[in-house]
Structure formats: C-alpha cells, structure tokens
Amino acid sequence: MAANTTNSPARPGSLVGQALREAVFAGLISFGMFVLFVGLKTDQNMRNELVLTQRWGLLAVFVGVAMAGRFLMVAAVRPWIAARKAERAARPATVAEAGPIRRNLHYIAFGALVLFPPVVVALFGMQGSLKFVDNFGIQILIYVMLAWGLNIVVGLAGLLDLGYVAFYAVGAYSYALLSSHFGLSFWVLLPLAGILSAFWGVILGFPVLRLRGDYLAIVTLAFGEIIRLVLVNWTEVTKGTFGISGIAKASVFGIWSFDVSAPNNFAKAFDLPMSSAYYKIFLFYVILAMCAITAFVSIRLRSMPIGRAWEALREDEIACRSLGINTVTTKLTAFAIGAMFGGFAGAFFGARQGFVSPESFVFLESAVILAIVVLGGMGSMFGIAVAAAVMIGGTELLREMSFLKAAFGPDFTPELYRMLIFGLAMVIVMVLKPRGFVGTRQPTAFLHERKAISGSFTKEGHG
Amino acid sequence: MEYFIQQTVNGLTLGSIYGMIAIGYTMVYGIIGMINFAHGDVFMLGAFAALIAYLILAAIFASVPVALALLVMMAVAIVMTSLWNWTIERIAYRPLRGSFRLAPLITAIGMSIVLSNFIQVTQGPRNKPIAPMVSKVYDVGGISISLKQILIVVITIVMMTVFWFIVNRTSLGRAQRATEQDRKMAALLGVDVDRTISITFVMGAALAGVAGTMFLMYYGVTVFSDGFIPGVKAFTAAVLGGIGSLPGALLGGLLIGLIESLWSAYFSIDYKDVATFSILAVVLIFKPSGILGRPEIEKV
Numbered sequence: 055m056a057a058n059t060t061n062s063p064a065r066p067g068s069l070v071g072q073a074l075r076e077a078v079f080a081g082l083i084s085f086g087m088f089v090l091f092v093g094l095k096t097d098q099n100m101r102n103e104l105v106l107t108q109r110w111g112l113l114a115v116f117v118g119v120a121m122a123g124r125f126l127m128v129a130a131v132r133p134w135i136a137a138r139k140a141e142r143a144a145r146p147a148t149v150a151e152a153g154p155i156r157r158n159l160h161y162i163a164f165g166a167l168v169l170f171p172p173v174v175v176a177l178f179g180m181q182g183s184l185k186f187v188d189n190f191g192i193q194i195l196i197y198v199m200l201a202w203g204l205n206i207v208v209g210l211a212g213l214l215d216l217g218y219v220a221f222y223a224v225g226a227y228s229y230a231l232l233s234s235h236f237g238l239s240f241w242v243l244l245p246l247a248g249i250l251s252a253f254w255g256v257i258l259g260f261p262v263l264r265l266r267g268d269y270l271a272i273v274t275l276a277f278g279e280i281i282r283l284v285l286v287n288w289t290e291v292t293k294g295t296f297g298i299s300g301i302a303k304a305s306v307f308g309i310w311s312f313d314v315s316a317p318n319n320f321a322k323a324f325d326l327p328m329s330s331a332y333y334k335i336f337l338f339y340v341i342l343a344m345c346a347i348t349a350f351v352s353i354r355l356r357s358m359p360i361g362r363a364w365e366a367l368r369e370d371e372i373a374c375r376s377l378g379i380n381t382v383t384t385k386l387t388a389f390a391i392g393a394m395f396g397g398f399a400g401a402f403f404g405a406r407q408g409f410v411s412p413e414s415f416v417f418l419e420s421a422v423i424l425a426i427v428v429l430g431g432m433g434s435m436f437g438i439a440v441a442a443a444v445m446i447g448g449t450e451l452l453r454e455m456s457f458l459k460a461a462f463g464p465d466f467t468p469e470l471y472r473m474l475i476f477g478l479a480m481v482i483v484m485v486l487k488p489r490g491f492v493g494t495r496q497p498t499a500f501l502h503e504r505k506a507i508s509g510s511f512t513k514e515g516h517g
Numbered sequence: 518m519e520y521f522i523q524q525t526v527n528g529l530t531l532g533s534i535y536g537m538i539a540i541g542y543t544m545v546y547g548i549i550g551m552i553n554f555a556h557g558d559v560f561m562l563g564a565f566a567a568l569i570a571y572l573i574l575a576a577i578f579a580s581v582p583v584a585l586a587l588l589v590m591m592a593v594a595i596v597m598t599s600l601w602n603w604t605i606e607r608i609a610y611r612p613l614r615g616s617f618r619l620a621p622l623i624t625a626i627g628m629s630i631v632l633s634n635f636i637q638v639t640q641g642p643r644n645k646p647i648a649p650m651v652s653k654v655y656d657v658g659g660i661s662i663s664l665k666q667i668l669i670v671v672i673t674i675v676m677m678t679v680f681w682f683i684v685n686r687t688s689l690g691r692a693q694r695a696t697e698q699d700r701k702m703a704a705l706l707g708v709d710v711d712r713t714i715s716i717t718f719v720m721g722a723a724l725a726g727v728a729g730t731m732f733l734m735y736y737g738v739t740v741f742s743d744g745f746i747p748g749v750k751a752f753t754a755a756v757l758g759g760i761g762s763l764p765g766a767l768l769g770g771l772l773i774g775l776i777e778s779l780w781s782a783y784f785s786i787d788y789k790d791v792a793t794f795s796i797l798a799v800v801l802i803f804k805p806s807g808i809l810g811r812p813e814i815e816k817v
Contacts, residue, residue: 086600090569090593091562091639104645106572214619261802267618268552272752273801276794279749283794287787417745421626428623474634480627481609488616 073129080124081117088116160436167191167342171335188334189450192406195341196399197442201426202348202435203395208424209433210352210361211388212368214271216420217278220258221251221393223285223415225400230298230410231291240304244401251397252390259389263382266371278420285412297411303333304340304405312336337406344402348395349435355391364388418473422446425480431490440491449476519659524782525775530666530735532774533673537728538751539758539766540680541721547761548697548717549614554625555605557748558632559598559722563729564739565636566590566597568645571733583650587668587734594726601632602722606715629744636741646738669731676727677767680720684763693717697761746790750777753797759810768808 093113094106155162170191174183204218225247232243258277262270285292292298305311312333355361363384366374375381404410422445430441449472483491538560545553570593574581581589609624653664684690692713695703704710732747733739754773758765773793780792800807 083600083604086596087604090566090597091636094569094573096569096572096640096645098643102646104568104572104647106569106576214622261798265801265805268546268550268622269756269801269805271622272552272756273798275749276753276797280791280794280798283788283791287785287791418630421630425623425626428619432619470638471634473630474638477627477630477634481624481631484620484624484627485609485612488613488620 069129069133073125076128077121077125081121084120085113085117088113092116163436163439164346167195168339171338175331175335184331184334185454187331187338189453190447191338192334192341193450194443194446195338195345196403196406197423197426197446198439199341199345199348199399199402200396200423201430201438201442202345202352203392203399204423205392205427205433205435205438206352206355206364206395207388207392208427209438210356210368211364211385213385213388214267215274215389215392216271216417216424217258217274217276217281218392218396218423219415219417219420220278220281221255221396222400222403222419223281223412224251224254224393225397226404226410226414227285227292227298227400228397229401229404230301233302233404234298234300237302240302240401240405241307244398247401248394248397251400252394255389255391255393256386259386263385275417275420278415278417282412282415282417285415292412295412297409297413299409301404301408301410303408304337306336337402341402344398348398351391352435360384360387422476429480429483429487429490431492434490434492437490437492444491445476445479448479449473520782521779523660524778526660526662526666528775528778529771530669530774531778532754532771533669534728534731534735534770535747535751535754535773536767536770537673537676537724537731538747539754539770540677540724540763542752543755543758543760543762543766544693544717544721546755548693548714549610549621549700551610551618551621552625552752553610553718553721554622554748555628555632556602556721556725557746557751558629558744559602559605560725560729560732560747560751561636561739561741561744562601562632563594563598563722563726564733564743565640565645565729565741566726567594567730567733568647568739570594571647571650586650587730590733591727591730594730595723596726598722598726598729599719602718602725603715606718611711611714629748633741633744640741642741644738644740647733649737650734665735669735672727672731673767676724677763680724681763683720689713689716750793753793756797757800757807759807761811762807762809765807765809 093108093110095109096104097107099105171183171187174186177183178186200218200222203221204215207213207215207218228247228250229240229243232238232246233240238246258274262273265273286294288294303312356365363374363379364387366377366379367381367384367388371381374384403414407414426441426445427438429445430436430438452472452475538556541556541559542553545551545556567590570590571586574586574589605628609628610621613620613624651663651665651668655662655664655667684693692703692708693716695706695708696710696713700710703713729739732743750773751770754769755766756769757772758767758769773796776796777789777793781789784792
C-alpha cells in the first residue's frame with residue numbers, strides 16, 4: 055500500500071530481506087490508516103445514538119493484503135519489470151508491420167458493434183438482451199460519445215474542462231423541456247439541443263479565454279456546478295430535484311413509434327410480440343450512429359485548418375498567436391463543437407431515460423468523462439473508446455456479480471464498491487500508464503510517410 | 518445592524534474553517550503546482566476520525582472534560598489525516614512527478630472518489646450526528662456568540678501563527694520556500710525535495726484534520742460526502758486570497774465565509790453556492806493572481 059521508493063540494486067539474498075522490511079512498514083502504515091475507519095464502524099442504535107461496532111477481523115484482512123501486496127511488489131514485480139526493461143533495451147528497436155487485423159481494427163470494431171444486438175438477441179432472447187444492449191451497449195456508447203466530444207476540447211485544443219457535464223445537462227434539459235412543453239419530436243430537438251449546448255459552450259467559453267491550465271479547470275468546474283445548482287433551484291421550470299419525468303420517446307423518424315398506445319407502434323406494424331427491447335435496440339443504433347458521426351467529424355476536423363489550429367494551440371499558444379492564428383475563435387470553436395456533442399448526447403440521454411434530474415449531472419460525471427479521455431490517451435480516439443468500455447463496462451459488470459453474494463454473505467452489495475473501484479482504477483492506470491491505454495498518436499501533418507509517434511511528444515496544453 | 522453583525526460573526530466562524538482547509542490547497546499548489554483535489558476529502562476524513570475518537574472516549578469513560586475530549590479528537594484527526602495524505606502523496610502523486618501536468622490532477626480526482634467512497638463503504642452512507650459538545654452561548658449587546666465560535670476562531674488564529682512561524686522562521690520553512698521557487702536548484706543546494714514535499718502534504722493535512730474536528734464540533738454532524746463542497750469552497754478561498762500565499766488563504770477563507778453567510782441572510786439561501794462559485798469565476802477571470810498573490814510571470 056505505502057510506496058517506499060528505494061531502488062537499491064537487487065541482490066537476491068537482500069531482496070527478500072528488504073521486501074520483508076518494507077512489508078512490515080507497509081503493514082504498520084496501513085494499520086494506522088485503517089484502524090479507525092475499518093476496525094471500528096459507527097452505527098446507530100435503537101435510540102438513534104451512534105455506537106461503535108468492532109471489526110478487527112476485517113482490519114487484519116486489510117493489513118494483511120497491504121503487507122502481502124508490498125512484499126510481492128518489492129520481491130517479485132519490481133525485479134520482473136526491471137528485467138523486462140533491460141531485455142527490451144538490449145533488443146534492437148524494430149517496428150512491426152501492422153497486420154491486416156490491426157490496420158482495419160476500427161472497421162472491425164464498428165462492424166462488431168453493428169452486429170452486437172442481433173447476436174445478443176439470438177443468444178439470450180428478446181427480454182434477456184435488454185440488459186446487454188441497454189446497460190452495456192447504450193451506457194458505454196453514451197460515454198464514448200461524451201468522451202470523444204470532450205476530447206475535442208481537452209485532447210485536441212488542450213483546454214482542460216472540468217465542467218463538461220454542464221453541456222450534457224443543457225442538452226438533456228433542452229430536450230426534456232421543449233418536448234414536454236411544445237411536443238416537438240426527438241429528431242427536431244436533437245440538432246436543437248446540440249445548437250443550444252454549443253451556444254452555452256461559447257457563453258461559458260468567452261469569459262475564460264484568458265485563463266490557462268488549472269485555473270481554467272477550476273472555472274469550468276465552477277460553471278458546471280452553477281448550472282447544476284440552477285437546475286436544482288429554479289423549480290418553476292426544472293421542477294428542481296424531482297426532475298422532469300415522462301419525456302417522450304424517440305421514434306423511427308416519425309414513421310414508427312415506440313409508444314404502446316400509438317397506432318403506428320413498431321411491434322404492431324410488423325405483427326411482432328410486444329417487447330420493450332425494440333426501443334432499446336433502436337436506441338443502440340441511434341447512439342452508435344451518433345458516435346460514428348462524432349468520430350467522423352473529429353477525425354475530419356483534425357486535418358482541417360481549424361483542427362490544425364487547435365493542435366497548434368495545444369502545443370504552444372504564444373507561437374500560435376505570433377503565427378497569426380486567431381486564438382479567440384480557435385478556443386471558442388473548440389468549446390462550441392465539444393459542447394455540441396455533449397448536447398447531442400444529453401438529448402439522447404433524455405430520450406433514453408424518459409427522466410432527467412440534476413442528480414445525473416454532478417461533478418463526478420465530469421470527472422468520469424475526463425478520466426476516460428485521459429486514461430484512453432488524450433487525442434487517441436480508439437484509446438478513448440477502449441477506456442470507456444473498460445471503465446464503464448467494468449463498473450456495470452459489478453452490478454451483475456451477484457455470485458459475490460455467495461462468497462461474502464447476503465449483505466454484500468457489489469454496487470457499493472463501484473465508485474470505489476472506479477477511483478482506484480483511475481489512480482492505478484494513471485500511475486502505470488500516464489500516457490493512457492494507447493500511447494501513440496497519429497500526426498496529421500507529416501513528411502513523406504505517416505508514422506505513429508509516442509504520446510509523450512504531444513503536450514497537454516496550458517490554455 | 519445587529520442582524521448584520523450576527524451574520525458577520527457566523528460568517529467569520531465558517532470562514533475560519535474554510536481558511537484552514539485552504540492552507541492545505543495553497544501550500545501544495547505553491548510547492549508542486551498541482552491542485553490536490555483530494556484535500557477536501559482528507560478534511561472529511563478528519564471529521565470522521567474526530568467522530569470516532571469522540572465515540573471511543575464516550576465508550577470508555579463515563580464523562581470526559583470537554584476541553585480534553587476536544588484535544589484528543591483533534592490529535593487523532595491530525596494523526597489520521599497526516600498519515601492518509603502522506604500515503605496518498607506517496608502512491609498517487611510522487612510516481613507522477615515530472616509527468617505531464619494533467620496526470621496528478623487525474624489521480625487526485627481518483628483519490629477524492631476513493632476517499633469518499635471508502636468512508637461510505639466502511640462507515641455507511643447515513644448522516645452521523647453527535648450530541649452537542651459545547652453549548653454555551655454568550656450574549657454581547659444583543660448578538661449571541663457561542664463558545665464554539667470563539668473556540669474555532671481562537672484555534673484558527675493559533676494554528677495560523679504556528680504555521681506562519683514554521684514557514685517563515687524555521688529551516689524547514691526555508692526548504693519549502695526554496696522548493697517552491699526552483700525545485701532543481703533547491704535539490705542542488707542540498708534540500709531534500711521529496712521529503713520537503715511530503716512534509717508539506719502532512720502539514721496541510723494536519724490543518725485539514727483540525728478543520729474537520731472544528732466542523733464536527735460546530736455542526737454536530739458529518740457524512741461521507743461532506744468533503745466536496747467545503748473542498749471546492751476552500752480552493753476558491755485559496756485562489757481568492759492568491760494561491761501560494763498563507764495569509765491570502767486565511768483572508769480568502771474569511772471572505773468566502775462572510776459572503777456566504779451574508780448572501781444567505783439577505784438574498785437567497787438556495788443560491789449561496791452559486792454566489793461562491795461565481796466569485797471564484799469572476800476573481801479568476803479578472804485577477805487570477807488573487808488578492809495577496811504575486812502575478813505569475815510567463816517565461817517564453
């Protein structure tokens with residue numbers, strides 16, 4: 055648990071001794087850290103007074119794990135990593151020619167996603183497919199889209215935005231309010247929500263043009279919180295913490311509807327048995343298409359003048375300005391386009407849930423999206439998609455692990471540990487791979503041939 | 518007028534707590550230029566440590582003098598937060614020193630999530646109330662000042678004096694200031710930079726522990742999610758006062774506390790957090806160096 059970074063050269067005899075010493079040290083530290091919080095639990099008794107329950111067994115487990123972990127780290131893992139590094143350094147650097155699978159990975163992944171719902175339906179039946187399509191497919195794809203949208207702001211333009219969820223909220227509430235007050239359909243409101251969000255992106259982007267780095271992050275965090283607090287407190291319009299429910303579902307371009315009572319109901323039109331799975335599968339394809347558009351637009355934008363300007367801005371703002379690039383419009387377009395995709399995702403979220411409340415737009419969501427962007431490797435679209443699948447899919451998976459109940463007793467609820475594990479994963483992945491899952495970048499401007507470069511050559515921007 | 522003074526007193530009390538947390542942000546930001554996002558949750562951890570210490574005391578002894586109980590709670594909270602923050606720095610921030618700037622920010626956010634969820638999992642998600650420890654209230658010309666408030670302000674002043682002394686008058690403080698100015702040069706001149714940074718984290722955490730104890734004593738209740746909002750407000754305070762400046766952090770904390778309580782008194786209590794966040798945005802936009810901070814000179 056506690057890292058003691060003494061890197062003395064490893065002699066096999068002393069290594070075990072050193073590992074033992076550090077394990078004891080880690081044990082002491084973890085005992086100190088956990089003795090109050092794990093060893094004792096505050097519970098309320100019948101008279102509503104707090105009393106302490108003792109859990110020394112659990113404390114012993116925590117300390118034991120910390121000691122064993124530290125011992126293995128020092129005695130086994132670290133020498134192994136060092137040996138691997140040495141071996142790699144000794145080998146001449148060769149660049150393997152990418153095979154056909156590797157080269158077309160994007161298309162293969164997209165094809166697999168297109169085939170995902172029919173395969174799941176074939177395997178688990180209509181009702182059984184709901185869980186996979188909705189909890190895994192749609193949920194992950196929403197985060198992929200949000201992360202790709204944020205990637206334009208953070209990964210390309212290098213503007214650190216900690217309040218991205220505000221635009222997601224603007225999109226969701228635009229759809230919820232406009233559809234319930236004016237009865238407009240999803241397909242009309244989807245672009246509208248994007249435009250409104252982009253508008254907010256410009257409004258919030260304008261005052262922060264002069265700010266850089268951490269300060270920008272904190273102001274965007276403040277804006278995100280302000281928008282959430284307004285949603286909570288402006289009860290006449292937003293109904294406050296109760297949220298807006300009964301939001302209209304999306305339809306297949308107005309041709310078929312998914313409302314059970316509607317005459318043009320999808321299932322009725324095709325004489326299929328009634329099921330809620332059709333709507334989810336339809337939504338899956340909608341979000342998949344939206345993700346594809348996001349990816350297409352960001353890839354194309356990157357090699358357009360505006361995308362080049364974003365990346366130049368990320369690398370060096372002063373050089374950028376002295377070359378005559380208008381940094382104001384460059385920053386604002388980045389904010390606006392990033393926010394627009396957030397707004398699209400928000401409108402989709404509203405249509406999918408049928409319910410929006412400020413609960414869904416807390417700071418934690420911004421942090422999760424930013425974490426996905428950074429963990430995936432800023433600027434790498436594929437890495438971000440992988441990170442979203444791992445982080446969101448992984449935490450969703452915890453919901454499914456009911457077999458753990460058998461191991462840890464019926465009181466064990468894996469959901470509780472979802473965010474705890476998510477946070478730990480954020481820290482561990484970041485420490486092990488600071489440049490994200492995909493450590494290489496594809497430059498858009500190159501001499502003679504396109505070569506992947508290491509992520510460490512790209513800057514993360516100061517503005 | 519009395520109402521105004523009453524609200525000012527309340528605001529100053531709240532501001533003292535924010536100021537103490539803000540010191541942790543400002544010292545860490547000053548020395549390694551990172552926002553220790555988990556600091557608010559370290560503060561929450563301090564409140565829980567104090568709570569558990571209080572319950573242990575209550576379980577063992579029939580009655581403990583309040584002053585002694587408070588001292589013990591504060592000591593336990595300081596030890597706990599220091600240990601935690603030290604470990605967090607070791608495992609989450611130190612390996613990333615020298616990496617790109619976003620990396621430690623991400624681990625700090627991760628650690629913040631870990632800490633609040635750790636407490637939620639181990640201590641349960643419900644509010645944890647304790648019986649009021651100090652309930653004496655003085656009446657000064659129509660304004661009621663409680664002993665709690667006096668205690669908080671006095672303890673804040675004492676802690677600030679101690680910290681001011683450490684930073685400005687000891688060799689440790691000199692090492693800290695040297696590391697802040699130029700880490701590499703400080704290392705070349707024989708300052709143990711890693712150790713200095715660790716101690717800075719421990720010092721900030723100690724103040725967060727004190728603030729946590731004060732928070733628990735003042736409100737008589739704590740919950741696992743208590744770290745975020747005070748954390749952001751304390752960071753606002755640190756920025757408002759000028760990040761990197763110790764008196765600035767206290768000044769900023771007091772201002773934030775005042776604004777918050779006066780805003781709640783005269784405008785709307787619902788929007789008090791909006792007021793704080795707006796101030797943060799406005800200050801950063803128009804005077805990013807804060808009230809007492811030095812303007813950052815950009816090197817090209």
